[in-house]
Amino acid sequence: MFGLHLIVELYACRCPPCLLDDANALRELCLGVCERPGLTPVGQVFHQFGSAMAAAGATGVVVLAESHLAVHTWPETRAVTLDLYVCNVNQDNSLAAREACSDLIAAFLPAQVVRRELERGVPRGVGALAANPARD
């Protein structure tokens, strides 16, 4: 479970509108950026909000052998969130994750990017809030 989680928010995206409001276009983009650096999709699900006549955004996930990519779009504000989490137990997938994430960001053409990286799977890690399960 030790791994890297890239957490990204994109603002004022200037990409073709289909990437923000068409679940099929979003699916094709997501599968492509995962496969190019060697990440391994094992499943995917994408959902179209609104209708073909009045799209209201899309959301979807690619489940990876390495963990997952999740994307949500808000065409009304041209905003997008990205989550790409890769487990690094058997091999270090960080480079592939960063490449896939950069390709996604480039595709959306955002005017502003807010990007965070979290280390996952480090017991009692820095910045973690250890909780007592009995009280959670």
Add this chain to the structure above:
Amino acid sequence: MFGLHLIVELYACRCPPCLLDDANALRELCLGVCERPGLTPVGQVFHQFGSAMAAAGATGVVVLAESHLAVHTWPETRAVTLDLYVCNVNQDNSLAAREACSDLIAAFLPAQVVRRELERGVPRGVGALAANPARD
């Protein structure tokens, strides 16, 4: 896109083994904990690693109208990661997210919980690494 992302790692889980190595049992648990506090599944995909004779963990995602829940299990170390991200644009779904997350944690019976909360969708937020898209 403004919302709350709960990021959790569970260690030494003492739950029934099926929750760690059976994708169908994991799916049923995940859909249940989302629906009880009023979150709205709009899709899901779960993947079984290994085989029925030699399960090697499960991974899956529930896509929500509010965003997503992602779960990955490592039965060999009895570890689990949880991600529950809810958008709070139209209403505050934070309470429902925390309730679903607490129910999930309780189901896995972990000896240790590492739990973090991230605010999402705050441009130039504290702790964010703002990047120049042209250089990313």
